[in-house]
Amino acid sequence: MSNQLTINNLTLFRGEKYLFKGISFVLSSGDLILITGPNGSGKTTMLRAIAGLLEPEVGKVSWNQKSISNNRQTYHENISFISHTHGLKGSLSIIENLKFEANLHNYRLDNIEDALERLSLQLIKNIPFKHLSAGQKRRASLARLMLNDSALWLLDEPTSNLDTDAHDIFKELLNEHILNKGLCVLATHHPDAFDGSKSVIELT
Amino acid sequence: MIKSNNISLLSGFNAMFRRDCFQYLKNPSQLLNPLIFFVMITAAFPFAINSSKLQLTQIGPGIIWVMAILSYLLTLQHLYSDDADDGCLDYIILSPQPLPLLVLAKICAHWFSSGLPLIIISPIIGIIYQMQVDTILVMIATLFFGTFALSLIGSIGASLTISINNSNILVSLLVLPIMIPILIFGARTIGLHQTGSTTISGLYFMSAYCMFALSFSPFASAAALRIGSE
Numbered sequence: 001m002s003n004q005l006t007i008n009n010l011t012l013f014r015g016e017k018y019l020f021k022g023i024s025f026v027l028s029s030g031d032l033i034l035i036t037g038p039n040g041s042g043k044t045t046m047l048r049a050i051a052g053l054l055e056p057e058v059g060k061v062s063w064n065q066k067s068i069s070n071n072r073q074t075y076h077e078n079i080s081f082i083s084h085t086h087g088l089k090g091s092l093s094i095i096e097n098l099k100f101e102a103n104l105h106n107y108r109l110d111n112i113e114d115a116l117e118r119l120s121l122q123l124i125k126n127i128p129f130k131h132l133s134a135g136q137k138r139r140a141s142l143a144r145l146m147l148n149d150s151a152l153w154l155l156d157e158p159t160s161n162l163d164t165d166a167h168d169i170f171k172e173l174l175n176e177h178i179l180n181k182g183l184c185v186l187a188t189h190h191p192d193a194f195d196g197s198k199s200v201i202e203l204t
Numbered sequence: 205m206i207k208s209n210n211i212s213l214l215s216g217f218n219a220m221f222r223r224d225c226f227q228y229l230k231n232p233s234q235l236l237n238p239l240i241f242f243v244m245i246t247a248a249f250p251f252a253i254n255s256s257k258l259q260l261t262q263i264g265p266g267i268i269w270v271m272a273i274l275s276y277l278l279t280l281q282h283l284y285s286d287d288a289d290d291g292c293l294d295y296i297i298l299s300p301q302p303l304p305l306l307v308l309a310k311i312c313a314h315w316f317s318s319g320l321p322l323i324i325i326s327p328i329i330g331i332i333y334q335m336q337v338d339t340i341l342v343m344i345a346t347l348f349f350g351t352f353a354l355s356l357i358g359s360i361g362a363s364l365t366i367s368i369n370n371s372n373i374l375v376s377l378l379v380l381p382i383m384i385p386i387l388i389f390g391a392r393t394i395g396l397h398q399t400g401s402t403t404i405s406g407l408y409f410m411s412a413y414c415m416f417a418l419s420f421s422p423f424a425s426a427a428a429l430r431i432g433s434e
Contacts, residue, residue, distance in 0.1 A: 048294075051294075051298060052298070053294055053297060053298070053433060053434065054433075054434040055434065073300050073302075074300075076298050076299065076300045077300040079298065081294070081295070081298055083291055083294055085290060085291025085294075086290070086291060087290065087291035087292050087294055087295040088290070088292070089223070089227060089290065089292060090290060091227060091230040091231055092223070092226065092227065092230070096223075096226070100219050100220075100222075100223045101295070103215050103216070103218065103219030104215075104216050104219045104220065104296075104299050104301060104306075105216075105299060105300065105301075106212050106215055106216075
């Protein structure tokens, strides 16, 4: 099925100043868009607005021509969001965290083992999340992407703290997602690190 | 990758309830500190006053209920702030499950790990205050309805203050006035039973208050969490 994300005149304020103004784009199946810009330019805020975590002051986010405000559940069934905070419980192990995620979304539990294998997390899957290194935490966070087949990935600095091998694994995952007609909005400081066809939005 | 098309409401509720209970078990200090506070203070009162049976039975219900509420207030800060701090709250909000249902699961887990241990330990406190067995049973009944209502009401205060650091005092100020009816009816019902009066109306009120809180607290908390996470 072909999907479409439409961002129309998205505008957000911080205090009395514009964080960004009038951002519009259309993302269709197989499209990747990168959001770049200096620290504090609003990349994370834009992703949160696209995810539906905050209401924009002006503008609209639509999924398959329906506003996400009126269609929240269907939209959330179709997105995978990776934020810069990992959203995993420190006292629980990687596998416990991923099982919770899978049960919450009704995903098949068999996908967890595949995700752990692919991201080389098998040996540390039972260690409490808080005891992992920053790179291992990021890999555990990325394992979420493999738990389901969400059409839209919203990724905030997904490669931060990753070593070269993990970076390559992530690029493979992203390429597979795009080839399988997935959509991706990715905030990054390193747009050149991503190959292939892509659009870039630069925030100032 | 295969994904089930039907989102099971029960699986989301179970997942959230089990994760939070597991989380409390892995951080026993969160669970034990308020409980130890409750036991220590209630057990210390009879030493500090003239501990005749008459006086203990008169003041016992009030002390037990005041301490139950105070120790409960200590637990409320962690109900949502931990999830907000580590980013889990975003993922909970983005879940396709109805947010009020997940909030209810969190409230049930909070009661299971804070209210239930308090109920289990309360007969020991009842014995210290020289209560009869039937009075202890009435106390357990009031604590059952009362602590669940406290979890429901406390959830609203905790969700309204997730974006504020060290909000424990603010949460207490917000929810304490709404908890006062539970304190009055909880303590008075036990007191009435000790004097041989009927207690059923007190228990009816507490169960009705609990059901009333159950009908709106998950929705109010979910709305506050959405706004607070922005």
